[in-house]
Amino acid sequence: MQITDTIADMLTRIRNANSAKHASVDIPASNLKKQIAQILQDEGYIKSFKVIDDKKQGIIRVNLKYTDTRAQVITGLRRVSKPGLRIYSNCKDMPKVMKGLGIAIVSTSKGIMTDKKARELNVGGEVLAFIW
Incomplete structure (x- = not known):
């Protein structure tokens, strides 16, 4: 089965594993x-992640973090x-x-970054996800 929105699939896998209190979750790599x-x-939402080479696409193993x-x-x-429906935002309307307690992940011309970093660099872009 082909997945059209791979970022939504990644977020859903993390959300489901987090709700089930799993220690880690495997996600197809990109x-x-x-x-x-x-x-x-970097923002402290997960413990760590590791890229595993399986001679195909690869797997990202995300180790989830709990209190x-x-x-x-x-x-x-x-x-x-x-x-x-693509959502774009300039740096002033980010x-x-x-x-301010959560983060927005933004795809800019200078790469993928948080909303705070995008404001610092004065760049806008596509708002990919909210995490809190």
């Missing part, structure tokens, strides 16, 4: 997904810009997720 996983790790009481660190994930 360069875009690696960059998103790197942002999630000491096994509460979820990621409480919400939402895909914003979809293949059927959305703040949960009044």
